[in-house]
Amino acid sequence: MANPSILILAGDGIGPEVMAEVKKIIGWYDAKRGITFDVSEDLVGGCAYDKHGTPLHDDTMAKAQEVDCVLLGAVGGPKYDNLDFSVKPERGLLRLRKEMDLYSNLRPAQCFDALADFSSLKKEVVAGLDIVIVRELTSGVYFGEPRGIFTEGNERVGINTQRYTESEIARVARSAFEMARRRNNKVCSMEKANVMESGILWRQVVQEIHDKEYPDVELSHMYADAGAMQLCRWPKQFDVIVTDNLFGDLLSDAAAMLTGSLGMLPSASLGAPMANGRPKALYEPVHGSAPDIAGQGKANPIACVLSFAMALRYSFDLGDEATRLEQAVEKVLAEGVRTADLMGPEGGTPVSTSAMGDAIVAAL
Amino acid sequence: MANPSILILAGDGIGPEVMAEVKKIIGWYDAKRGITFDVSEDLVGGCAYDKHGTPLHDDTMAKAQEVDCVLLGAVGGPKYDNLDFSVKPERGLLRLRKEMDLYSNLRPAQCFDALADFSSLKKEVVAGLDIVIVRELTSGVYFGEPRGIFTEGNERVGINTQRYTESEIARVARSAFEMARRRNNKVCSMEKANVMESGILWRQVVQEIHDKEYPDVELSHMYADAGAMQLCRWPKQFDVIVTDNLFGDLLSDAAAMLTGSLGMLPSASLGAPMANGRPKALYEPVHGSAPDIAGQGKANPIACVLSFAMALRYSFDLGDEATRLEQAVEKVLAEGVRTADLMGPEGGTPVSTSAMGDAIVAAL
Numbered sequence A, B: 001m002a003n004p005s006i007l008i009l010a011g012d013g014i015g016p017e018v019m020a021e022v023k024k025i026i027g028w029y030d031a032k033r034g035i036t037f038d039v040s041e042d043l044v045g046g047c048a049y050d051k052h053g054t055p056l057h058d059d060t061m062a063k064a065q066e067v068d069c070v071l072l073g074a075v076g077g078p079k080y081d082n083l084d085f086s087v088k089p090e091r092g093l094l095r096l097r098k099e100m101d102l103y104s105n106l107r108p109a110q111c112f113d114a115l116a117d118f119s120s121l122k123k124e125v126v127a128g129l130d131i132v133i134v135r136e137l138t139s140g141v142y143f144g145e146p147r148g149i150f151t152e153g154n155e156r157v158g159i160n161t162q163r164y165t166e167s168e169i170a171r172v173a174r175s176a177f178e179m180a181r182r183r184n185n186k187v188c189s190m191e192k193a194n195v196m197e198s199g200i201l202w203r204q205v206v207q208e209i210h211d212k213e214y215p216d217v218e219l220s221h222m223y224a225d226a227g228a229m230q231l232c233r234w235p236k237q238f239d240v241i242v243t244d245n246l247f248g249d250l251l252s253d254a255a256a257m258l259t260g261s262l263g264m265l266p267s268a269s270l271g272a273p274m275a276n277g278r279p280k281a282l283y284e285p286v287h288g289s290a291p292d293i294a295g296q297g298k299a300n301p302i303a304c305v306l307s308f309a310m311a312l313r314y315s316f317d318l319g320d321e322a323t324r325l326e327q328a329v330e331k332v333l334a335e336g337v338r339t340a341d342l343m344g345p346e347g348g349t350p351v352s353t354s355a356m357g358d359a360i361v362a363a364l
């Protein structure tokens, strides 16, 4: 049987730096555990544009469709800010999500014990926080048509379309309910059903899937503005939150920031099962390309490392190995090893990206 | 000359209770300062539906168009949750906003000294916080067409349209720049220009209005997800935030919660000048109808009182009187007078809605 395959798209900014540490860990699994991945690499985002004039070459897209999963670093940077919309670095990422049909974006917002002081929230509000936001990732206003900037009379008009079909809502709802069953069995669905018809349909379909297929899971509904409030007030009231592409973008970023662990948070974007039974999958850190610190060896590779742990769990059915890797990260943090973003007011000397990766490998 | 006129729409839940305290203050201005308002009252929201089968009767709409300003309490409640979309309490409020063309919604997010401990954020993050979110209120996905739930093939599809014209963006941008000039001269505009064409147009128009008409104001742009993050991390970096209807809904609610002062926050929704030079205007607390505590004399009337202070300032050019009222509120808080929502862990006895109103009148 062929080895499981991974396509690495390190991307821009700190992407290549944090990905280098993941490669060390992949190497460790090969050498020490006899778990060998076929790893290939390619370009996405600004670096792909620099070489090919497009943020995602068709060949890269084709490769992404064939491998067992994609690991992505980050895309974007000030150099590309003035590019035309259609070739911006983000379009590469959005094309991967759309063409791989990765409809379920899992974003854990977890507060690491060693870092509870880092949050702008009070320690008691965030300590021990562990929630997952399940964000719909292939539809809604990100992809709806018509869209564009048009001229009407003598002025410009900007138009985007929020559009959700019943089946698009149903499949991401299922994904959230499945997740809840493996956790604390609670789902809160967020929309603006008081203002948007697409929100009404969202609420109805989530409720129907619940009643028919997951009556054992506790389900509640909340307007997204109230959801943003409640996330800031008392995030521990939630277990799994399911929401649409755009609300998920804002709410998951807010939730990530609340934990104080932004440089630590991984994500998984999953689609339908492939012929081999594995889901189409892309894993990436929640943080961005951080151009201000790129190339300086300062970046925290943990979010990317934990994204690989999610790959072990969701793509390769290696839950025990994922837990091993997560525990190695916790051990390293408990020992006080810190990249610059994790330095508290007590001071100390931050380690480099590479030293953090080495410490994690040593802890394995 | 006729007295300035106010239409009071107390609405549902705690709306009538908090509005009763504002009426005391209006009475005080009449008796003690010789400032007399012609006050009329009518129904909006669930109570209007109960009486007329619509959340806003045409006669009420017509009255709202004629008065100098509208004071609104709150709308909605569980009793109305299953009504058809078209007659839900919220539709009454949305109709007022749209037909009065109240395009500029000013939402101050301010942390009151006496309440800095109430925030879920650390005291140093919020103490002294004083920002204003200027939210576009009459367009975007709230009102764009086409909208609705349709059948396509054998499934339902929910559709809403985000739509902004150049002039809609320009006028709310001007309103934000004007506001900034009266404050710390800084505007941050938020959208998702990396994903939405309507966001690209938003960014361009805000920049153009800045360059042509307000080059003295410091302008920055931020993606709305990063904006949500930064509001949670270090809100004091902002002065004025300008954003669209939907982002403004989420971001202003998050910002309000961060201050710990939700029961304290007023808002103003302003439109174009009328024949008498006053802007079309509606003032309302940021909080909702709080059905759980309605009718118990527990509600905090301060948000509604401060909304009236905004009316004094923006509709009646009585900035000094507005400041007087705001100072009366601060004095009462400094004296330790608290409604139930403002009780700290030290305990003490909360005062009723009505006693809070009396204390504010006494402090005037």
Ligand SMILES: CC(C)[C@H](C(=O)O)[C@@H](O)C(=O)O
Residues within 6 Å of the ligand: A090, A093, A094, A249, B194, B195, B225
């Ligand atoms: C980079 C951008 C297109 C993307 C998004 O808006 O989805 C990012 O913010 C994210 O959340 O992954």
Ligand SMILES: CC(C)[C@H](C(=O)O)[C@@H](O)C(=O)O
Residues within 6 Å of the ligand: A194, A195, A225, B090, B093, B094, B249
């Ligand atoms: C009640 C509702 C329609 C309204 C909105 O979504 O605008 C509310 O949340 C607000 O922010 O004033």
